[in-house]
Amino acid sequence: AQSVTQLDSQVPVFEEAPVELRCNYSSSVSVYLFWYVQYPNQGLQLLLKYLSGSTLVKGINGFEAEFNKSQTSFHLRKPSVHISDTAEYFCAVSPSGGYNKLIFGAGTRLAVHP
Amino acid sequence: DAMVIQNPRYQVTQFGKPVTLSCSQTLNHNVMYWYQQKSSQAPKLLFHYYDKDFNNEADTPDNFQSRRPNTSFCFLDIRSPGLGDAAMYLCATSGTGGGYTFGSGTRLTVV
Numbered sequence: 678a679q680s681v682t683q684l685d686s687q688v689p690v691f692e693e694a695p696v697e698l699r700c701n702y703s704s705s706v707s708v709y710l711f712w713y714v715q716y717p718n719q720g721l722q723l724l725l726k727y728l729s730g731s732t733l734v735k736g737i738n739g740f741e742a743e744f745n746k747s748q749t750s751f752h753l754r755k756p757s758v759h760i761s762d763t764a765e766y767f768c769a770v771s772p773s774g775g776y777n778k779l780i781f782g783a784g785t786r787l788a789v790h791p
Numbered sequence: 792d793a794m795v796i797q798n799p800r801y802q803v804t805q806f807g808k809p810v811t812l813s814c815s816q817t818l819n820h821n822v823m824y825w826y827q828q829k830s831s832q833a834p835k836l837l838f839h840y841y842d843k844d845f846n847n848e849a850d851t852p853d854n855f856q857s858r859r860p861n862t863s864f865c866f867l868d869i870r871s872p873g874l875g876d877a878a879m880y881l882c883a884t885s886g887t888g889g890g891y892t893f894g895s896g897t898r899l900t901v902v
Binding site for chain 1: 824832833834881890892893894896
C-alpha cells in the first residue's frame with residue numbers, strides 16, 4: 678500500500694519570496710508522483726508529475742519538484758510566488774504501470790501575503 | 792479541448808431524497824473515478840470503473856452507487872443523502888502513462 682505525508686498543513690509566505698511545500702511518500706513498489714493545485718470550489722489541476730527519467734520535473738505556473746528516491750520525497754518549489762498562487766496543494770502517489778488509483782496527502786494551504 | 796465535464800457544478804438536495812451527479816469525458820480513457828472531498832480534507836476515492844468493471848472501495852457506504860453506461864459517461868447515485876454527505880464530488884479519468892484528468896467537481900449541499 679502507498680501513503681503520502683504532507684509535512685505542513687499551512688505555509689504562509691510573502692509575495693515574491695521562494696516557497697517549498699514538502700511531501701514524503703511510502704511505497705513498497707515503484708510509483709508515479711503528482712502535485713495538484715485546487716482553488717476554492719474548483720476541481721484539481723495538475724501542476725506536474727514524475728513518471729520516470731529526470732528527477733527534476735518542471736510544471737506549470739513556474740513550479741518544479743524534485744524526486745528523491747533515497748529520501749522518498751517529492752518537494753514542490755517555486756522561486757518567487759504571486760498572490761494568485763494562494764490555494765490548496767495536494768501531493769499524490771500511485772503505483773507505476775497500469776491503471777491505479779491516486780492516493781492523496783492531506784494537503785498544504787499556501788497563503789501568499791502582499 | 793478534450794476534458795472531463797461534471798454537471799451540475801452546484802447541487803442542492805433534500806435530506807433522504809435520491810440525487811444523481813454526472814460526469815462525461817472526451818478523452819476516451821478506460822478508467823473513471825469518483826472521489827469525495829469534504830471541507831479542508833483530501834479527496835477520498837469512492838469507486839472506479841475499469842471499462843465496465845466496477846471496483847468499490849472497502850469503506851464506501853452502500854448509500855453510494857455508480858453507473859457507467861458507456862465509455863464517455865459515469866454517474867454517481869446517492870440513494871438517501873444525509874447531512875454528512877455534503878461535499879465536493881470529483882470525477883477523474885486516467886489512461887496510460889499515469890495521466891489523470893479531473894473535472895471541476897460538483898458541490899453537493901444537503902438541506
